[in-house]
Amino acid sequence: MTKWVRYTLPAAAIVSIASPAYSMQYLSIGEAQKQAFPSASNFAEVQVGRVWKAEAGGRTVGFFIFDRVVGKHLLIDYAVALTPGGAVHSVEILQYRESYGGEIRSASWLAQFVGKTSGSALKINSDVRNIAGATLSSTHVTEGVKRVLSAYGNRLR
């Protein structure tokens, strides 16, 4: 028979394990490129730090586009792999950053992460957690992918 045990928690105890900011590095750009186009022997940079053409034996096998969107508070790095015809082949999250404990959601707070290749202001993977609970919406990434498609889907050939 299932019995229930009741706990009364002081509110302060709950807050105490919050860490200031957290970042999860999943794949580097190079790893994600290889993952998206395993057959490619070369990735030609079409637009610096943003667009690459995946080539295999002189043939274009697709395009790889790096982009960032603001997630809950902080930036999410992601990559869209396009087929040679300009359709979405895959979307992969490269780095996810999250703030805990109510940092200021100001432009200056966000600015510290812009242009940093590895988000050096953050603790990266130092505390790799499996997080359960409230579901985070991926809407902003989905919108980002749509933007990438409309910007590059028909232009890259």
Next chain:
Amino acid sequence: METDCDSIRRARPLLGTFVEIQASGARRADLNAAIDAAFDAIAKVHRLMSFHEPDSDVSRLNQFASSDPVAVDPWTYEVLRTAMDLHSRSQGAFDITVAPVLQGLGLLPGPAGRWDANRVRASDKVELLADHRVSFSRHGIRIDLGGIAKGFAVDRALDALRGFGIASGLVNAGGDLAAFGPDPQTVSVRNPVDPQSFMCGISIKNEALASSARRFDPFHSGGTTSSAIIDPFTHKPSCSVDGTTVRAPSCVIADALTKVVMIAGTTAADLLEYYQAGALLVLQDGDIQISSDLKDAVSLAA
């Protein structure tokens, strides 16, 4: 990430959230192939069971099943069978036919006009026929598998990882997760009242963990507002429990049971026991109740 590391963690936007998959204990190429297959399984569940995709099994059922039987994928059929089993065992608390109420409240797209009571609490009007065909025996029924499909997707992804013979794996679909492997995994559970902080850690081993909270929309409000979980008896958002986390042998059961516990609270004890599940509830007064079988796996923040 070093090239010789034998553990890979990747994430993709799927099921409206971020799905994170970790695989360990094999060559990198094999781990990546396993993770690709696991993401494919989740994408397939998304395609079949989304309320929003016009070509999904769910959309086709909602459009046609009141008139004619609709053939669905075996996975959709399995989810429907599990959902109906849960419906009868929970005395109707788990109900996939509350979609019209969610539409009325603006939580799902569709007509926001009045729904009539005949269209909801109608899980018994969903008929599972031979050859994976399904029909609705009443007009106007609309189903939503949002309360169960994510857990099912996690289970299918874990199956895909297992199929590659890797040592251990973990799939986390935005907070609903399951793991397999020789070592226990500690999961940090967000506080449903203050989602930016953690409430406790729960240790799982070859098990699943799912959570539900009163509605949390990180892009519009840091605070919790009303719930997206509808009490099928009152047709109103449930409000007796602030949040719950359920541990079960499979994620499909853990996911679905969180909805029952949000509505039924501690009276869901018998149902939890039937499904070999345990639960942690955050009550409205801030107290926490944990089922006795889960107690030893929980490390509270205090």
